[in-house]
Amino acid sequence: MKTQTQEALAKQQEYLKRQRDAIAYRMKKLSAKQTDINKKTDKLKEKIKKKYEDMKRVLDEDLRITLTQLEMEAEATERVIEDHMEHCYALTQDIDRELSELSVRLEKQLSYDKDTVETEGRIAAMLKQTDPELIQMDEFKNEQLISLTINLLLFIRSQVPVTKKLFQSYASEVVLDPNSAHPKLIISPEGNSVTYTDTWQEVPENNSRFDTTLNALSRHGFHEGRNYWEVQVVGKTYWELGITYPNIPRKGKEEHCWLGRGSDSWCVEFFNGSYNAWHRGVAHTLTHVEGRSFTRIGVFSSFPGGLVCFLGADTMTPLYCFCAGTFTDKLFQAVCPGDDNQGTNWKPLQICDASRSGPTL
Numbered sequence: 606m607k608t609q610t611q612e613a614l615a616k617q618q619e620y621l622k623r624q625r626d627a628i629a630y631r632m633k634k635l636s637a638k639q640t641d642i643n644k645k646t647d648k649l650k651e652k653i654k655k656k657y658e659d660m661k662r663v664l665d666e667d668l669r670i671t672l673t674q675l676e677m678e679a680e681a682t683e684r685v686i687e688d689h690m691e692h693c694y695a696l697t698q699d700i701d702r703e704l705s706e707l708s709v710r711l712e713k714q715l716s717y718d719k720d721t722v723e724t725e726g727r728i729a730a731m732l733k734q735t736d737p738e739l740i741q742m743d744e745f746k747n748e749q750l751i752s753l754t755i756n757l758l759l760f761i762r763s764q765v766p767v768t769k770k771l772f773q774s775y776a777s778e779v780v781l782d783p784n785s786a787h788p789k790l791i792i793s794p795e796g797n798s799v800t801y802t803d804t805w806q807e808v809p810e811n812n813s814r815f816d817t818t819l820n821a822l823s824r825h826g827f828h829e830g831r832n833y834w835e836v837q838v839v840g841k842t843y844w845e846l847g848i849t850y851p852n853i854p855r856k857g858k859e860e861h862c863w864l865g866r867g868s869d870s871w872c873v874e875f876f877n878g879s880y881n882a883w884h885r886g887v888a889h890t891l892t893h894v895e896g897r898s899f900t901r902i903g904v905f906s907s908f909p910g911g912l913v914c915f916l917g918a919d920t921m922t923p924l925y926c927f928c929a930g931t932f933t934d935k936l937f938q939a940v941c942p943g944d945d946n947q948g949t950n951w952k953p954l955q956i957c958d959a960s961r962s963g964p965t966l
Contacts, residue, residue: 614711618704624728625700631735632693638737639686646679649747656754666920667766671750674768674923678912681928682740689735696731700724739931743910746771746831768921772905775833776959779823779938785813785855786821790942793953796824800953801942815855818862819941826851826935831907834938835918837955838875839900843943844954847872847883848906848913850934860886864939871927872939873902873915877946882915882925891924901957908932918959 650672657668703724753767780796788808791800799821808814815821838844845863849870854861864872865883873891874881878898880891894917903918911931915924942954 611711614707618707618711621700621704621707621724624725625697625704627732628693628697628700628728631732631737632690634737635686635690635693635735638740639683642679642682642686642740642742645742645747646675649751650675652751653754656751670766670921670923671754671768674914674916674921674926675747675750677923677926678743678910678914678928681912681926682742685740685928685930686737693731693735696727700728739911740928741910743831743907743912745909746907749774766921768916769918772833772903772916772921773960775831775905777827777832777834779834779956780825781821781940781956782813782824783808783821784811785815787815787817787819790819790821792821797956798953799940799942801944801951803945813855815862817857817859819943820845820855820862820864821940822849822851823938826937827908828932828935829908831905831909832936833903833905833959835901835903835957835959836940837901837957839898840952841875841943841954842878842949843876843946844950845872845874845939845941845943846902846904846915846954847939848904848936849939851937852934853939864941870939871913871929872941873924876943880924882927884927889925894922894924897922903959904938906936 653671653675654668657671749771750767753771781792781799783792783796786792786799786808788806789802789804791802791806792798793800801819810816813822836846838846845865847864847870849864853864853867853869856862860866863883864870865874866886868885871884872882874883878896880894882889882891897917899917899919899922901918902924903916903921905914905916906912911929912926913929914926916922917924940954943950945951
């Protein structure tokens with residue numbers, strides 16, 4: 606006759622088996638989601654390609670850029686799905702180990718281990734975090750992209766490149782917040798430029814101000830829709846641009862406050878001819894634009910799509926795309942003009958009117 610302890614252990618064992626099956630099913634759904642997104646991306650690429658086949662030689666470069674943009678967005682989403690699947694797999698390993706331990710306890714009639722409550726919490730959190738429905742393609746943007754390629758047949762010259770017209774429709778005004786700026790940064794009265802100075806400015810101390818890294822944030826954040834902005838970087842040898850949650854560290858150790866070094870911000874960094882995209886402290890070297898210079902850098906973010914995309918705005922050259930799956934807080938634009946870099950980096954970062962085309966190199 607089973608004791609109460611044995612019944613509790615057996616019940617817990619059955620529960621964990623069911624949860625293991627649920628996680629295995631979740632991994633299957635994630636894999637299906639990945640396939641579905643790839644199919645939709647391929648289908649979208651084919652639709653656009655057919656429209657571009659009716660165009661002349663002048664559109665060849667624009668076709669390449671548009672397809673590359675779609676591929677980078679799909680790759681960003683795929684990276685998130687693979688990461689979720691790895692975490693699910695790791696958790697199933699932990700559950701298998703706990704099942705083995707429960708079997709031993711059941712045979713030896715040991716007491717119920719309360720640590721299993723922690724596993725239950727991890728399972729619930731994992732199932733919530735890896736819900737495939739949280740990972741969505743930006744269907745609205747894709748439909749708009751298709752619509753624009755059709756219209757492009759009617760007025761080709763006014764629409765090249767097509768991604769420029771698309772992102773310009775999401776242009777927003779960005780005003781930098783002087784209360785967030787490091788004391789060695791000068792924010793213009795209009796809030797549309799930031800300049801590094803060797804002189805420590807006499808500014809009020811507050812919780813919003815960065816005190817170890819040369820960062821400044823926008824005055825206003827956004828929490829829905831799509832957002833596009835551009836920054837003029839011509840003549841600079843060092844800068845960082847990105848998007849951040851409001852909880853980015855602003856005091857203390859320098860590396861914790863850098864853009865892209867934590868889970869709360871995304872950025873592209875330029876230093877002496879080299880580009881890197883940063884998030885969670887991981888650098889992605891952008892070898893496809895190594896040695897190139899741009900007049901403007903564009904930053905696009907989509908709450909519905911969970912995307913942060915960086916572009917060389919002169920030619921709408923895709924630099925890198927991150928897929929966040931879903932954003933968890935309001936987003937703010939972030940800039941870092943860098944230090945003087947041995948006297949080569951004194952020019953300011955200038956916020957541009959992203960709704961209008963700027964000069965090209």
